[in-house]
Amino acid sequence: MKRIRGRNMKRRSFLQRATGAVAAATAAASFPKPAISQGLMEWTMVTTWPMNFPGLGTGANLLADFITRGSGGRLTVKVRGAGEIVPAFEAMDAVSGGTVEMGHGAPYYWKGKVPATQFIPSGPFGMTAQELNAWIQYGGGQELADKVYGELGCKFFASGNSGVQMGGWFNKEMNSLDDYQGLKMRIPGLGGEVVKAAGGNVVNLPGAEIQPALQSGAIDATEWVGPYNDLAFGLYKSAKFYYYPGWQEPATCLDNFINIKKWEALPGDLKALIEAANAAVNHLVLGEFIARNNTALLVLLTQHNVQLRRFSNEILYGLGELAGQVLNDLASRDRLSREVFDSALNFRKDAIAWSKTSEQAYLAARGLPFKYAEPSTG
Amino acid sequence: MKRIRGRNMKRRSFLQRATGAVAAATAAASFPKPAISQGLMEWTMVTTWPMNFPGLGTGANLLADFITRGSGGRLTVKVRGAGEIVPAFEAMDAVSGGTVEMGHGAPYYWKGKVPATQFIPSGPFGMTAQELNAWIQYGGGQELADKVYGELGCKFFASGNSGVQMGGWFNKEMNSLDDYQGLKMRIPGLGGEVVKAAGGNVVNLPGAEIQPALQSGAIDATEWVGPYNDLAFGLYKSAKFYYYPGWQEPATCLDNFINIKKWEALPGDLKALIEAANAAVNHLVLGEFIARNNTALLVLLTQHNVQLRRFSNEILYGLGELAGQVLNDLASRDRLSREVFDSALNFRKDAIAWSKTSEQAYLAARGLPFKYAEPSTG
Numbered sequence: 001m002k003r004i005r006g007r008n009m010k011r012r013s014f015l016q017r018a019t020g021a022v023a024a025a026t027a028a029a030s031f032p033k034p035a036i037s038q039g040l041m042e043w044t045m046v047t048t049w050p051m052n053f054p055g056l057g058t059g060a061n062l063l064a065d066f067i068t069r070g071s072g073g074r075l076t077v078k079v080r081g082a083g084e085i086v087p088a089f090e091a092m093d094a095v096s097g098g099t100v101e102m103g104h105g106a107p108y109y110w111k112g113k114v115p116a117t118q119f120i121p122s123g124p125f126g127m128t129a130q131e132l133n134a135w136i137q138y139g140g141g142q143e144l145a146d147k148v149y150g151e152l153g154c155k156f157f158a159s160g161n162s163g164v165q166m167g168g169w170f171n172k173e174m175n176s177l178d179d180y181q182g183l184k185m186r187i188p189g190l191g192g193e194v195v196k197a198a199g200g201n202v203v204n205l206p207g208a209e210i211q212p213a214l215q216s217g218a219i220d221a222t223e224w225v226g227p228y229n230d231l232a233f234g235l236y237k238s239a240k241f242y243y244y245p246g247w248q249e250p251a252t253c254l255d256n257f258i259n260i261k262k263w264e265a266l267p268g269d270l271k272a273l274i275e276a277a278n279a280a281v282n283h284l285v286l287g288e289f290i291a292r293n294n295t296a297l298l299v300l301l302t303q304h305n306v307q308l309r310r311f312s313n314e315i316l317y318g319l320g321e322l323a324g325q326v327l328n329d330l331a332s333r334d335r336l337s338r339e340v341f342d343s344a345l346n347f348r349k350d351a352i353a354w355s356k357t358s359e360q361a362y363l364a365a366r367g368l369p370f371k372y373a374e375p376s377t378g
Numbered sequence: 379m380k381r382i383r384g385r386n387m388k389r390r391s392f393l394q395r396a397t398g399a400v401a402a403a404t405a406a407a408s409f410p411k412p413a414i415s416q417g418l419m420e421w422t423m424v425t426t427w428p429m430n431f432p433g434l435g436t437g438a439n440l441l442a443d444f445i446t447r448g449s450g451g452r453l454t455v456k457v458r459g460a461g462e463i464v465p466a467f468e469a470m471d472a473v474s475g476g477t478v479e480m481g482h483g484a485p486y487y488w489k490g491k492v493p494a495t496q497f498i499p500s501g502p503f504g505m506t507a508q509e510l511n512a513w514i515q516y517g518g519g520q521e522l523a524d525k526v527y528g529e530l531g532c533k534f535f536a537s538g539n540s541g542v543q544m545g546g547w548f549n550k551e552m553n554s555l556d557d558y559q560g561l562k563m564r565i566p567g568l569g570g571e572v573v574k575a576a577g578g579n580v581v582n583l584p585g586a587e588i589q590p591a592l593q594s595g596a597i598d599a600t601e602w603v604g605p606y607n608d609l610a611f612g613l614y615k616s617a618k619f620y621y622y623p624g625w626q627e628p629a630t631c632l633d634n635f636i637n638i639k640k641w642e643a644l645p646g647d648l649k650a651l652i653e654a655a656n657a658a659v660n661h662l663v664l665g666e667f668i669a670r671n672n673t674a675l676l677v678l679l680t681q682h683n684v685q686l687r688r689f690s691n692e693i694l695y696g697l698g699e700l701a702g703q704v705l706n707d708l709a710s711r712d713r714l715s716r717e718v719f720d721s722a723l724n725f726r727k728d729a730i731a732w733s734k735t736s737e738q739a740y741l742a743a744r745g746l747p748f749k750y751a752e753p754s755t756g
Contacts, residue, residue: 066654070448072647125744128737130508130541130668137662138669163508164736226736245739269450273651276444279658284515290508291516291725294732310739313746320748328751342753347669352744354672358542358604359506360741361623361688363733366503368691370698373706375720 042076043262046095048088048105051081054232055225055292056254059160059285060104063256066277067270075270077102095259096153102258104159107145108189116148116336119344120156122251123190124323126344128359129161129251129286131351136253139347144340149255151336155263157278160254160285163293165246166230167311168223169239171214174311177318186210186222190327191248197322207233214238223248227296228289236304243309247319254285420454421640424473426466426483429459432610433603433670434632437538437663438482441634444655445648453648455480473637474531480636482537485523486567494526494714497722498534500629501568502701504722506737507539507629507664509729514631517725522718527633529714533641535656538632538663541671543624544608545689546601547617549592552689555696564588564600568705569626575700585611592616601626605674606667614682621687625697632663 045064049057057079064077080100082088091103092110111118120141122132135141136158149156168187172179180198187195192202205213205222213219215238222239223246224230236242256278263271300306311319331341423442427435435457442455458478460466469481470488489496498519500510513519514536527534546565550557558576565573570580583591583600591597593616600617601624602608614620634656641649678684689697709719 066650069650070647070654072645125748125750128740130664133661134665134668137665164740166735244735245743246736247740247743250740250744267450269448272444272447273654276448276651276654276658279661280654281657283511283657283661286508287512287515290512290729290732293736294728297732297735308735311743313743316743317746317748320743320746320750324748324750331751332754338754341751345751345753350672351668354668354675355741356745357544357622357675357686358624358671359737360745362506362542362625362628363738363741365623365625365689365691365694365698366628366730367734367738368695368698370503370695370702372503372698372702373709373719373723375723376710376716 040074040076042078043101044078044080044085045102045104045256046080046085046091046100047103048082048091048109051079051084053081054229055162055285055288056160056229057081058288059254059281062284063104063159063277063281066280067274070273070277071270075266075273079104092152092154092257095257098259098261100259101262102256104254104256106252107255108252110152111189114148114151114336115330115334116151116340118190119331119337119340120145120148120255121253122249122344123327124194124248125320126250127348127351128355129163129253130359131348131355132161132251132253133158133282134351135344135347140343141347144343148336148340149257150260152257153260154257155260157256157258157275158253158282159256159278160281161289162225162249162252162254163286163289164226164251165223165249166226167243167246167248168221169214169230169235170221170241170243170309171217171239172220173241173309174243174315176312177315179315183221184219186213186219187248189248190323190330191223193326193330194248194319194323197326198319211235211238226289226293227300228292231296231300236300236306240307241309242300242306243311245311247311247316247323253282256281418452418454420456421479422456422458422463423480423482423634424458424463424469424478425481426460426469426487429457429462431459432607433540433663433666434538434607435459436666437632437659440662441482441537441655441659444658445652448651448655449648453644453651457482470530470532470635473635476637476639478637479640480634482632482634484630485534485633486630488530489567492526492529492714493708493712494529494718496568497709497715497718498523498526498633499631500627500722501705502572502626503698504628505726505729506733507541507631508737509726509733510539510629510631511536511660512729513722513725518721519725522721526714526718527635528638530635531638532635533638535634535636535653536631536660537634537656538659539667540603540627540630540632541664541667542604542629543601543627544604545621545624545626546599547592547608547613548599548619548621548687549595549617550598551619551687552621552693554690555693557693561599562597564591564597565626567626568701568708569601571704571708572626572697572701575704576697589613589616604667604671605678606670609674609678614678614684618685619687620678620684621689623689625689625694625701631660634659 047060064079067077086094094100095103107120108118145156180200183200186205196202331337425438442457445455464472472478473481485498486496523534558578561578564583574580709715
């Protein structure tokens with residue numbers, strides 16, 4: 001995933017021409033908010049996604065909808081897509097600075113401001129979605145994330161999860177770890193650091209520039225999200241091989257960040273509602289990806305002649321070794337990153353042991369070639 | 379899981395001495411509800427769990443808490459454990475009949491009333507928690523469950539998930555499918571039907587009678603939930619071998635059932651709040667099990683000398699074959715069961731295909747023996 005450039009520019013209005021925090025603040029202050037005089041509130045949620053972007057933008061919509069409906073309109077949340085009020089990656093500044101009240105994006109988008117944010121979602125060879133959620137809720141992750149987002153002047157909520165992503169789109173077959181030598185690949189974040197350590201030539205491109213770059217041969221490969229998003233994005237038009245599994249992003253969580261002063265000033269019932277709404281969305285977004293990915297994958301394979309490939313164990317083993325070193329080095333650069341990473345590492349170890357007895361063992365059992373029931377034709 | 383008898387009898391009050399629906403209704407009507415006069419509501423949630431039972435009863439508490447806090451007290455939900463107002467398995471009658479407004483339990487508890495309920499949670503070799511949730515939310519499961527619960531006069535919400543359970547506690551080693559011949563095992567529900575088809579002598583016992591029966595040799599084996607619950611239950615005192623994976627209950631969902639007239643009379647904001655609160659709890663309960671199971675498993679293995687055993691592929695293959703036949707036969711006995719099972723089967727097929735490319739493939743990759751990062755000691 002990462003770095004979707006706002007493309008829905010038709011929604012451009014006078015607001016978007018405002019540049020810089022001061023102008024944006026002025027613009028936001030000029031929003032009509034007639035309801036406030038009746039004791040009702042209207043909040044704006046800026047997102048890093050184009051409006052209604054499948055799974056991600058629709059997750060932000062769901063969150064706004066739960067809060068607005070659940071509060072009976074006492075707190076109406078309006079969603080604004082990337083570029084409508086501020087560009088995607090200025091969403092955090094707009095919330096930190098109080099221009100708008102809340103935002104929706106992904107933790108690693110803010111690593112340039114606070115490096116520890118990139119250790120909150122699950123990184124290369126990290127936890128699965130349900131393990132990550134368990135860590136956040138019952139393993140100390142929420143408290144650490146609040147500490148990290150506190151540096152940004154925000155309250156943190158996990159607010160959606162894309163589940164296990166795909167490994168990416170490649171225009172050459174990957175047969176061994178050596179094939180990463182000189183590979184020009186668009187893969188941002190921690191996954192990109194691992195590919196770099198494997199000898200890759202890692203570049204970062206915003207969403208809109210990926211397909212042309214693949215088409216022209218400027219890059220050999222790219223990762224994005226998974227079939228549901230990748231089909232919509234048209235990446236199959238410019239790459240032949242679709243690799244799995246997504247070792248680099250096994251469970252990227254989305255974030256809902258709320259200006260800390262606005263959060264603290266809320267009455268308890270709205271705080272509880274926002275907490276429940278985020279937990280609900282965290283779970284619903286994952287459900288949407290799981291429900292839609294397989295159908296999309298089938299379309300890619302049968303209608304667009306995409307060739308599905310599994311990374312070999314040799315490649316995965318090699319990337320796993322590199323990931324351990326790279327993440328360890330990065331986490332050691334500042335105290336807060338180390339604190340988050342250590343907590344996640346401890347939980348990961350326990351979660352893996354339990355998964356081997358539960359999820360992983362069960363999936364292996366279910367995968368045995370017995371004949372199961374079939375839907376009735378009647 | 380299944381059939382926890384309410385054991386917290388210290389909470390017995392005059393209410394519990396009331397027997398039968400009429401008496402219970404009278405008792406409930408005599409609850410002090412002073413708040414109603416101020417436009418505030420108080421609802422009672424009867425549960426099939428003892429108060430505060432780990433993971434399950436605490437899930438019901440979480441739900442009540444989100445609704446009560448999120449509504450600012452406009453709708454206060456009071457939780458009552460099994461046996462406090464009605465015995466565990468009369469919870470549905472109490473809600474259907476309007477004695478109380480809502481309940482918390484598990485769908486298959488109501489199979490004696492509407493057989494299709496048992497096809498709503500994930501049965502033998504069925505979907506994982508995140509797949510089941512995706513089916514409920516995005517695959518038509520919610521609509522079907524509402525149809526099924528409509529027969530009971532209730533609105534349905536998925537409200538917690540125990541994740542992959544354990545295979546159970548055994549006093550003899552299971553080396554082949556033949557070892558099920560004559561095995562006296564407490565295993566209720568669809569899993570019990572499969573064990574019966576394998577030649578087992580299946581019995582059903584309420585929670586409190588399981589350990590004595592294991593101890594005396596009246597039964598050879600039992601299933602329950604997983605380490606977190608099983609440790610609290612003390613089953614390790616009477617059985618040597620702890621088998622995995624829990625092929626019989628890979629993702630049992632809990633249910634929140636609401637009297638349909640009470641539900642329909644709610645204003646939209648409280649409906650949205652209850653919907654969000656259930657989705658939140660659905661996800662939080664699973665997180666609690668994942669966070670607690672491994673620690674509990676370690677205690678069982680290291681402090682109580684429990685021997686962990688994996689069912690062989692031969693056994694799992696054989697049980698898988700039998701499960702297909704048994705479930706197919708049971709589902710074909712009535713139209714509604716068939717409708718639910720067919721929908722779940724179709725979704726399961728897609729979910730398995732996606733899991734092989736995502737979750738299952740990822741877990742295998744993560745399980746390779748590379749050296750990963752370790753928590754810092756500093």
